[in-house]
Amino acid sequence: MKKININTQSRSYDVNIGKNVLTKMVSELKKSDGEVLFICDKNVYDLHREKIISLTDSRKHHLYLFNSSERNKTLKSVELIYKYLKKHNFSRTDKIVAIGGGIVGDIAGYVAATYMRGIQYYQVPTTLLSMVDSSVGGKTGVNFLNVKNLIGSFHQPEKVYIDLAFLSTLPDREIISGAGEIFKYAFLSDEENYLIIRDYLLKILLQRKFHENMISRCIQFKASVVEKDEFEKSGLRKILNLGHTFAHGFESALRFKIKHGEAVIAGVFCSLIISKKIGLITDLELHKFASDFEFLPVNTKVFRVDTENIIRYMKSDKKTSGIRIKLVLVSKPGNVFIDVEVTEKLIKESVVELSELFESV
Ligand SMILES: NC(=O)c1ccc[n+]([C@@H]2O[C@H](COP(=O)([O-])OP(=O)(O)OC[C@H]3O[C@@H](n4cnc5c(N)ncnc54)[C@H](O)[C@@H]3O)[C@@H](O)[C@H]2O)c1
Structure with a gap:
C-alpha cells in the first residue's frame, strides 16, 4: 500500500493507494460516531455490488445512487442530495463518501462544501481520470447553463482511498x-x-x-x-x-x-x-x-x-x-x-x- 500526504493551506490529508484500502476506510468510518452518506455512481454499484454493499453495511451508513453524466452534474442534482441529507437529519459532524468517477467526486464534494457551510468528505475514485487527477486537490463543482464547472468551490477531502481493482470494469x-x-x-x-x-x-x-x-x-x-x-x-x-x-x-x-x-x-x-x-x-x-x-x-x-x-x-x-x-x-x-x-x-x-x-x- 502507498500513502501520499498532501499538505495544503486548509488541510493535510492522506491518499491511500492499494488493495485493501477500502477495508481500512470502513473500519475507520465504523469507529467514528456520525452518519455517513455514500454517494455512489449507479454503474459502479451495478458492477461492484458486493463490494459497495460491504462498505455500506452498517446502521449508520446510507447509500445514495447517482446516475453520472455531465447533464446531471447540476444544481438540481445537488438540491436532491441536500434534501436527502436534511430528511435524514445529517449534521455537521456527519460525513459524505464519494464513490465513482470525477462527476460523482465533483458533485459530492460540492455538496460537502456547502451543506451546513461544509462537512467532511472522502473520495473513493473508480475511474482512471479520477484516480490520477480529480479526487485530489479540492476543486468541486457543477455545470451551469451548459458551461463546465461554472459553479463550485475549493473543499479538500478528508481522505482519499484508491483501489485499482475498480479499473477492471472500466470501458x-x-x-x-x-x-x-x-x-x-x-x-x-x-x-x-x-x-x-x-x-x-x-x-x-x-x-x-x-x-x-x-x-x-x-x-x-x-x-x-x-x-x-x-x-x-x-x-x-x-x-x-x-x-x-x-x-x-x-x-x-x-x-x-x-x-x-x-x-x-x-x-x-x-x-x-x-x-x-x-x-x-x-x-x-x-x-x-x-x-x-x-x-x-x-x-x-x-x-x-x-x-x-x-x-x-x-x-x-x-x-x-x-x-x-x-x-x-x-x-x-x-x-x-x-x-x-x-x-x-x-x-x-x-x-x-x-x-x-x-x-x-
Ligand atoms: N475536480 C477536479 O480537479 C477535476 C479534475 C479533472 C476532471 N474533473 C471532472 O471530472 C469529470 C470526469 O470524470 P470521469 O472521467 O471520471 O467521468 P465520470 O465520473 O462520468 O465516469 C465516467 C463513466 O464511467 C463510469 N464508471 C465509473 N467508474 C467505473 C468503473 N469502475 N467501471 C465501469 N464504469 C465506471 C461512470 O458511470 C461514467 O459512465 C468531469 O466532469 C470533469 O470536469 C474534475
Whole structure:
C-alpha cells in the first residue's frame, strides 16, 4: 500500500493507494460516531455490488445512487442530495463518501462544501481520470447553463482511498479519457518525466496495465502544485489547466458528446500547435511530440466542431478574463507559460491544423 500526504493551506490529508484500502476506510468510518452518506455512481454499484454493499453495511451508513453524466452534474442534482441529507437529519459532524468517477467526486464534494457551510468528505475514485487527477486537490463543482464547472468551490477531502481493482470494469473509452489527464502531466515537469509518462501511457493503452506507481506519480505532481497554490492565486496551479480551456470549449460545443479526457487530449495538441504558431516550439518539435504520442486516439468529433461555437464557450471558461482568451502553453517539457493571450484567429487555425497534424504523423 502507498500513502501520499498532501499538505495544503486548509488541510493535510492522506491518499491511500492499494488493495485493501477500502477495508481500512470502513473500519475507520465504523469507529467514528456520525452518519455517513455514500454517494455512489449507479454503474459502479451495478458492477461492484458486493463490494459497495460491504462498505455500506452498517446502521449508520446510507447509500445514495447517482446516475453520472455531465447533464446531471447540476444544481438540481445537488438540491436532491441536500434534501436527502436534511430528511435524514445529517449534521455537521456527519460525513459524505464519494464513490465513482470525477462527476460523482465533483458533485459530492460540492455538496460537502456547502451543506451546513461544509462537512467532511472522502473520495473513493473508480475511474482512471479520477484516480490520477480529480479526487485530489479540492476543486468541486457543477455545470451551469451548459458551461463546465461554472459553479463550485475549493473543499479538500478528508481522505482519499484508491483501489485499482475498480479499473477492471472500466470501458476502453473511459481509459482513453483518463489517459488524457495523464498526457498533460508529460509536459508539466521535465524531460525525464515526459518519457516516464509516455511509457505509462503505452502500458495503459496498449496493454491495459495499471500500477500504483503510475497513479502515485500523477498525484504527487498534482499535490506538489496544489500545496504551493491551493486556490490558484499565485498562478502556479494554472499549469494544471494545460489543454483545458480548449477542452471545455470542445465539451460544451459538442454538448458533452465527447469525454472530458478526450477533449483534454485534443486541447493539449491544439495548445502545442499554438505554441508552434507563436514561436515557442519549432515545427519539427511539434511533429516529434505528435509522433511520440501518436498512439493516443484523438476523437475526430473535434475536427467537425463549429470553431465559432468553441470560441464562444472558451470565452465563458473560468480561466478567461473578460473577452480575451488566455491559454497555458509550453516550449518544452517543464517550460510552461500561463496566461498567454491568444487571438481567436490562432485558436480557429489550431483546430483546423489538428486534423492535418494527425494525417501527417
Ligand atoms: N475536480 C477536479 O480537479 C477535476 C479534475 C479533472 C476532471 N474533473 C471532472 O471530472 C469529470 C470526469 O470524470 P470521469 O472521467 O471520471 O467521468 P465520470 O465520473 O462520468 O465516469 C465516467 C463513466 O464511467 C463510469 N464508471 C465509473 N467508474 C467505473 C468503473 N469502475 N467501471 C465501469 N464504469 C465506471 C461512470 O458511470 C461514467 O459512465 C468531469 O466532469 C470533469 O470536469 C474534475
